[in-house]
Amino acid sequence: MSPNNKPKVAFFDFTCCEGCQLTVVDSLQKYPDLLDAVEIVQFREAMTEKGEDYAVAFIEGSCSRLSDEPRLKQIRERAAVVVALGTCAHLGGVNALKYLHPLVDVQRYVYGDHAEWFETYDVRPIDAVIPVDFAIPGCPIDRDEFIACVNALLLGKKPPIPDYPVCVDCKLRENVCLFTQGKVCLGPVTRAGCKAICPTYGQSCEACRGFISNPNDSSMRNVLTEHGLDVDDVTSIYTMFTTYQVRQKMMAEEAKSK
Amino acid sequence: MIATTEKSLAQYADTENHLFMPVAARITKVLPLTALEKVFTVQLPEGLSLDHHPGQFVEVSLLGTGEAPISISSSPSRSNGNFELCVRKVGDVTQAIHRLQPGDMLGVRGPFGRGFPYEKFRGKDILFAPGGLGLAPLRSLINQVLDERALYGRVLILYGARNPSELLFKDELEAWSKRDDVELMLTVDRGDESWKGHVGVITTLFRDVSIYPRNTIAITCGPPVMYRFVLMELIGKGISEGNIYLSLERRMKCGIGKCGHCQINNVYACQSGPVFSYPEIKGLEEAL
Amino acid sequence: MTNRIDVHHVTRVEGHGNIVVDIDDGKIKECRFEVIETPRFFEAMLRGRSYLEASHITSRICGICSTGHSTASLRATEKALGVELSEQTRLLRKLTFHGEILDSHILHVYMLVAPDFLGVGSVIPLATSHREVVLRALRMKKLAGDICVVVAGRHTHPIAMTVGGFTHFPSAAELRDLREQLVASRVDVEATVDLCAKLPWPRFERDTEYVSLTKPDEYAFIDGEIITSDGYRLPVENYKEVTNEYLVPHSSAKLTRHKRDSLMVGALARFNNNYDQLHPKAKNAAQKLGIKPKVTNPYLNTAAQVVEIVHCVEDAINIIDQLLASGIKPEKPEPVNLEMCGSDGCNGVGAVEVPRGILIHDYWIGQDGRLTSANCIIPTNQNVANLEADMRALVPLIMDKPIDAMRLDLEMLVRAYDPCISCSVHVLKVEKKPSP
Amino acid sequence: MTPAKKTDDFKEVAVSLAIINKQDVPTFVRNLLRFYRVGGPVETNGHYAFNTIRDPAELRLDYPTTILPPKKFLLPPKETLFEFDSAHEFKIKPPRLEPRTIIFGVHTCDLHAIQLLDHVFEAGHPDPNYNSRRRQTLIVSVECLSPCDEYSFCKSMGTLSADEGYDLHLTDIGDAYAIDIGTDAGQNLLEHASVRSETPTDMQRLNAVLSEKWPRFPYRLDFDVSDLPSLLSMSMQSPLWNELGERCLACASCTNVCPTCFCFDVRDEVELNLTHGQRSRVWDSCQLDEFATVTGGHNFRKSRALRQRHRFMRKGKYILDAHHHLGCVGCGRCARACLVNITPVGVFNELYRQKEVGGQP
Numbered sequence A: 001m002s003p004n005n006k007p008k009v010a011f012f013d014f015t016c017c018e019g020c021q022l023t024v025v026d027s028l029q030k031y032p033d034l035l036d037a038v039e040i041v042q043f044r045e046a047m048t049e050k051g052e053d054y055a056v057a058f059i060e061g062s063c064s065r066l067s068d069e070p071r072l073k074q075i076r077e078r079a080a081v082v083v084a085l086g087t088c089a090h091l092g093g094v095n096a097l098k099y100l101h102p103l104v105d106v107q108r109y110v111y112g113d114h115a116e117w118f119e120t121y122d123v124r125p126i127d128a129v130i131p132v133d134f135a136i137p138g139c140p141i142d143r144d145e146f147i148a149c150v151n152a153l154l155l156g157k158k159p160p161i162p163d164y165p166v167c168v169d170c171k172l173r174e175n176v177c178l179f180t181q182g183k184v185c186l187g188p189v190t191r192a193g194c195k196a197i198c199p200t201y202g203q204s205c206e207a208c209r210g211f212i213s214n215p216n217d218s219s220m221r222n223v224l225t226e227h228g229l230d231v232d233d234v235t236s237i238y239t240m241f242t243t244y245q246v247r248q249k250m251m252a253e254e255a256k257s258k
Numbered sequence B: 001m002i003a004t005t006e007k008s009l010a011q012y013a014d015t016e017n018h019l020f021m022p023v024a025a026r027i028t029k030v031l032p033l034t035a036l037e038k039v040f041t042v043q044l045p046e047g048l049s050l051d052h053h054p055g056q057f058v059e060v061s062l063l064g065t066g067e068a069p070i071s072i073s074s075s076p077s078r079s080n081g082n083f084e085l086c087v088r089k090v091g092d093v094t095q096a097i098h099r100l101q102p103g104d105m106l107g108v109r110g111p112f113g114r115g116f117p118y119e120k121f122r123g124k125d126i127l128f129a130p131g132g133l134g135l136a137p138l139r140s141l142i143n144q145v146l147d148e149r150a151l152y153g154r155v156l157i158l159y160g161a162r163n164p165s166e167l168l169f170k171d172e173l174e175a176w177s178k179r180d181d182v183e184l185m186l187t188v189d190r191g192d193e194s195w196k197g198h199v200g201v202i203t204t205l206f207r208d209v210s211i212y213p214r215n216t217i218a219i220t221c222g223p224p225v226m227y228r229f230v231l232m233e234l235i236g237k238g239i240s241e242g243n244i245y246l247s248l249e250r251r252m253k254c255g256i257g258k259c260g261h262c263q264i265n266n267v268y269a270c271q272s273g274p275v276f277s278y279p280e281i282k283g284l285e286e287a288l
Numbered sequence C: 001m002t003n004r005i006d007v008h009h010v011t012r013v014e015g016h017g018n019i020v021v022d023i024d025d026g027k028i029k030e031c032r033f034e035v036i037e038t039p040r041f042f043e044a045m046l047r048g049r050s051y052l053e054a055s056h057i058t059s060r061i062c063g064i065c066s067t068g069h070s071t072a073s074l075r076a077t078e079k080a081l082g083v084e085l086s087e088q089t090r091l092l093r094k095l096t097f098h099g100e101i102l103d104s105h106i107l108h109v110y111m112l113v114a115p116d117f118l119g120v121g122s123v124i125p126l127a128t129s130h131r132e133v134v135l136r137a138l139r140m141k142k143l144a145g146d147i148c149v150v151v152a153g154r155h156t157h158p159i160a161m162t163v164g165g166f167t168h169f170p171s172a173a174e175l176r177d178l179r180e181q182l183v184a185s186r187v188d189v190e191a192t193v194d195l196c197a198k199l200p201w202p203r204f205e206r207d208t209e210y211v212s213l214t215k216p217d218e219y220a221f222i223d224g225e226i227i228t229s230d231g232y233r234l235p236v237e238n239y240k241e242v243t244n245e246y247l248v249p250h251s252s253a254k255l256t257r258h259k260r261d262s263l264m265v266g267a268l269a270r271f272n273n274n275y276d277q278l279h280p281k282a283k284n285a286a287q288k289l290g291i292k293p294k295v296t297n298p299y300l301n302t303a304a305q306v307v308e309i310v311h312c313v314e315d316a317i318n319i320i321d322q323l324l325a326s327g328i329k330p331e332k333p334e335p336v337n338l339e340m341c342g343s344d345g346c347n348g349v350g351a352v353e354v355p356r357g358i359l360i361h362d363y364w365i366g367q368d369g370r371l372t373s374a375n376c377i378i379p380t381n382q383n384v385a386n387l388e389a390d391m392r393a394l395v396p397l398i399m400d401k402p403i404d405a406m407r408l409d410l411e412m413l414v415r416a417y418d419p420c421i422s423c424s425v426h427v428l429k430v431e432k433k434p435s436p
Numbered sequence D: 001m002t003p004a005k006k007t008d009d010f011k012e013v014a015v016s017l018a019i020i021n022k023q024d025v026p027t028f029v030r031n032l033l034r035f036y037r038v039g040g041p042v043e044t045n046g047h048y049a050f051n052t053i054r055d056p057a058e059l060r061l062d063y064p065t066t067i068l069p070p071k072k073f074l075l076p077p078k079e080t081l082f083e084f085d086s087a088h089e090f091k092i093k094p095p096r097l098e099p100r101t102i103i104f105g106v107h108t109c110d111l112h113a114i115q116l117l118d119h120v121f122e123a124g125h126p127d128p129n130y131n132s133r134r135r136q137t138l139i140v141s142v143e144c145l146s147p148c149d150e151y152s153f154c155k156s157m158g159t160l161s162a163d164e165g166y167d168l169h170l171t172d173i174g175d176a177y178a179i180d181i182g183t184d185a186g187q188n189l190l191e192h193a194s195v196r197s198e199t200p201t202d203m204q205r206l207n208a209v210l211s212e213k214w215p216r217f218p219y220r221l222d223f224d225v226s227d228l229p230s231l232l233s234m235s236m237q238s239p240l241w242n243e244l245g246e247r248c249l250a251c252a253s254c255t256n257v258c259p260t261c262f263c264f265d266v267r268d269e270v271e272l273n274l275t276h277g278q279r280s281r282v283w284d285s286c287q288l289d290e291f292a293t294v295t296g297g298h299n300f301r302k303s304r305a306l307r308q309r310h311r312f313m314r315k316g317k318y319i320l321d322a323h324h325h326l327g328c329v330g331c332g333r334c335a336r337a338c339l340v341n342i343t344p345v346g347v348f349n350e351l352y353r354q355k356e357v358g359g360q361p
């Protein structure tokens, strides 16, 4: 805590679109008190000042190269609390989609013959590099949930990230289920907290917030197939944001079967 | 707002539409027991009394943090206008309670649930078998019984904890062990250098006790895994099922039989329990 | 005198960039702007994904212009698959696009540029010293965001936009409410113009080739042709003639050039090329700000953004009026016909003007509805070479200043370009492959 | 118009009736809007929801069913239990009183559900929050003349009609509604309406409508509903629960849309200044992992199979035992909402079949 008793917080970004930091800036529209509740000492997207003394570090973005690791470790050493902000930091997010193709192939495809100029390695969520105290999920994060998490930090509580599926919120919003409109949806296995915003706006939930801790995957897959998806489609929808997790799981299963 | 003549907290809540609104009570004393547990002595505002039964619980809250059901650990016989809560720090509310100091306020609702029908125990031998934090609710009854000691037969306490440092109320254990009208046996799952006593899970204590089953009431409370094993021992000793009482833990939100979390099949633990006689729950699939 | 200016991780820009200027004995040895954002390989990630997912994936290229990426992506797909859009879809797309332009420009003007003129490091101290200004910025930004929320669900990573139309429609009540707020915001818009009219823009002129989209009937944001201030005009499908992407080792972004060594895209280019089509109120604002085409001072890119703020607010009001007049219909998205693709797959190029300039998505889609190749050209890349040229021209003029002042001038120049670096490291595929 | 039946006078059997022409309903509602918050079925995005009515034209009394039941006006998905001004000093304020409300257009299944809720919240410790809201609420129900869709099974559950629980009850008799006046409060509402006394033709039409409607509704349970509690008590060990557990997604849609589910969670929220805030209750579901989990991770209903069993036991037995009303009113909402086709009719009939085949389910 700083002398004025406000916790010092810092924001850092790695490989991402910076939409989550932008959402933090936008949260000020509804919660101007945020600036009175915490002291922001570093936020590259919005400020020049750089303080290196902080208690809470919000990290946005995935780790996508070896040279990012020391910086992450340094943040971990300095901060009492490290929060993964948004899907890229939390799960790897869309950045991990490139796993679907072998890495070298991807590099060549984009950089042609100069691939070796640009360092990259298997994209990973932040907690694959340093211990993370908790994650605020979402691509992008939900501003109300972000504030609720800051609030919990101030109170010394666990952040109020739900462990129930998106369908709960979707029903409370009285949406017509997408499955009855001839579409598909990952709501039943995805962690809620986004107010079921995608189904509410007529699009399938793509699991940007990751899965609940105890999803019924096989039943979900059956439902998707019954609604006309083939195996490729199911893989496709399951991997939009969670390629890293799906791949980890596959590798673990492979290792187990050996 | 609060009447000057003494009124029970429960009456107050009912008449003032205060069912969900906690009454602010003051902490007068904080006594650390172990690394995880502390005992808080709490005083209700003037004019209100708790009027509880041993085995009942209160909903304790900190505004902004939340609410948690906590057993009343002191006995009605020692109320003195105060009551005691033994709180283990495990999550949001309990951690926040642990940060409180004497003089701080704490929200209280209750007392809730059905306690022990201890009037019925009079003239009987009583065997207490608490495990771990299970001593907190049983202590209320133990001290009640000890304060009217003459009304009961033998008092046996078989108490088990995971290791010596997790034994609760060590001072009282010490005092009980010195009384010749209390038979206290302690055990720990894992001992340490200084531990000279019994080592093993609580059920291993039963081998060494002889009781007169027809006149014995047995009472147990502890972690979920414990009940089945203790019950086997008790029934093995010949204690009739109707003389066995258990205090059960469940998730709870309201304390008044509405929120649904504490349901054991068709029974609300917060209303019909947390204290049950064994026959009452024997037919309930979800009880143990 | 030896001076080296190394600004690592330029702040108050979207994404990561370094400025490196090395001056030895009054001579410039080095002068570069390095894009150091981690490469992201979006084009490669798109391969094999369904055409329906493309806009959801590419919106994640950039949180600031995600509506722009979505729109460019949808246009590429729609052109490839021959999808015709309804008038309502066009209007709704334009409306939410305006929301994003406003959001981004307001962020840039108030939170990223204004602190420089007010001598502070960020908008945070302004919250105390210039509370009214900050509140106004937040108010305007909220309205911009609300436009996107009403039309597409959210600004960053819009939801309701899909190939051929929308999956959700605003109600008339929501639109009326937006309109009211837009009308009320004219006061804030005017205050913004007045504030910027007073700012002491640094003096610096360097002519370059200004490149933008253009349309016969409106100030172009979505679709149109490519036009340059040097008199070239070409269909967007020929974008490569203009962009000529090339790689340099110090930057993970790809650079572009046309006929000259560099070119400039963005608000200033649009202003220079399409001035006539601005809303009359926007032209008035330009007059107040003291700019008219052709503006060759890159610092004035920010002033051109202010002009566009006026234009977008007024045009948004017009669009809402049109939508309300015809009534919102819950149209099903236009169907696609994958058969059309043939065995070679089909190709479409979507071009839009995002806040920072022309954005192009170029897709090949196979008969199975999956992308076989993709190419994205991002505006910041197009500007990097121009920015470096500006820096080389500027440094001799400011060489005598103390190093801190020099650094500030250079940082301000970078910020004037409003570079969106996270976008720019998308990276391009060198050649187009028809599907096998 | 015959005089209103007195709520406290059980002997009087004469039904008090009035007739309102359909074209006069909007004016009635408009008049009510001056004094009440009116909730009723409106069309939103191609389906129906009970919403607060702003314009009488929105009210759609011919709606088939809604995703959420009208319960949301009495037990809102999120409800303030109390507010506090200073967390440390325990300055607590009771929740703000909500406006007087009329729920318009309640189907009889939902009416039965509300009667159950009334009992639940009155029994034992009366719930001050529910009760104060309930006292502020009047109910105008409508008679169902054809099934909502293939999912409803109200006839099997005995909820296809209701003779109490409403203040006014409307039956569509063509170009008018016959209004059954249930209470004095209902009678008073009619002061805002232009109604007339019933004519013999009205009565004929009413009788015809009411007798013609029954055959339109199928019985969907294969046994009589009075056997449901005993069937369930014999079914604790049925293999069906495990089958359901494998399919169930534990998405809680079934309980969230149910008019009789009332379990809740309690949460505290506080503003960033950490002083002002509120404690609220929010709908919870026994189908979710956390529902019966205590700190330390022990879950008393860990498997989805046990949770489904608990749900159906509550619906068909536990709630009846405790509150004298069945916990399922046959509205079919959960069946409509379930992605893996777990439905009360399917489950109950399967248990019955197992019992018939095996003697024991």
Ligand SMILES: Cc1cc2nc3c(=O)[nH]c(=O)nc-3n(C[C@H](O)[C@H](O)[C@H](O)COP(=O)(O)OP(=O)(O)OC[C@H]3O[C@@H](n4cnc5c(N)ncnc54)[C@H](O)[C@@H]3O)c2cc1C
Pocket: B057, B066, B067, B068, B069, B070, B071, B072, B085, B086, B087, B088, B089, B090, B091, B092, B093, B094, B095, B133, B136, B137, B248, B249, B250, B251, B252, B253, B274, D293, D294, D295
């Ligand atoms: C009848 C009864 C008596 C109890 N007596 C005591 C006691 O004397 N001393 C003591 O330390 N603990 C006691 N407990 C357990 C205590 O209630 C929980 O440890 C406490 O609720 C955890 O809350 P938390 O906020 O600290 O933890 P978190 O993990 O943050 O809990 C989150 C929420 O889950 C619910 N919850 C989690 N675990 C339990 C639980 N075991 N019981 C009820 N709700 C739970 C609560 O609603 C809580 O608010 C008792 C529980 C019951 C049911």
Ligand code: SF4
Pocket: A166, A167, A168, A170, A171, A175, A176, A177, A178, A179, A185, A186, A187, A188, A196, A199, A205, D251, D253
């Ligand atoms: S639309 Fe998706 S989130 Fe909503 S209920 Fe259906 S499956 Fe669940």
Ligand code: SF4
Pocket: A138, A139, A166, A190, A191, A194, A195, A196, A197, A198, A199, A204, A205, A206, A207, A208, A209, A210
């Ligand atoms: S609905 Fe699904 S994809 Fe959409 S924001 Fe929520 S979790 Fe993410």
Ligand code: SF4
Pocket: D254, D257, D258, D259, D260, D261, D315, D327, D328, D329, D330, D331, D332, D333, D334, D335, D344
């Ligand atoms: S269990 Fe299903 S059918 Fe029965 S009342 Fe609830 S939602 Fe309706």
